[in-house]
Amino acid sequence: MSKHVVIIGGGAGGGSVAAEAKRNDPSLRVTMVEQGKFVAFAA
Numbered sequence: 152m153s154k155h156v157v158i159i160g161g162g163a164g165g166g167s168v169a170a171e172a173k174r175n176d177p178s179l180r181v182t183m184v185e186q187g188k189f190v191a192f193a194a
Contacts, residue, residue: 154179161185 156172158165161183169181183190 156181158183161187161190163191166191 154176156169156179158169158181165183165185169183172179172181
């Protein structure tokens with residue numbers, strides 16, 4: 152059974168946590184939940 156992480160909030164902090172989690176465990180399933188229309192991103 153694979154591990155699954157749910158991140159509440161799609162701001163810069165949520166994206167950083169998601170990226171770090173995947174770097175530490177590539178098999179991890181990550182779901183981000185954002186209330187607004189868009190999630191934060193940087194070029």
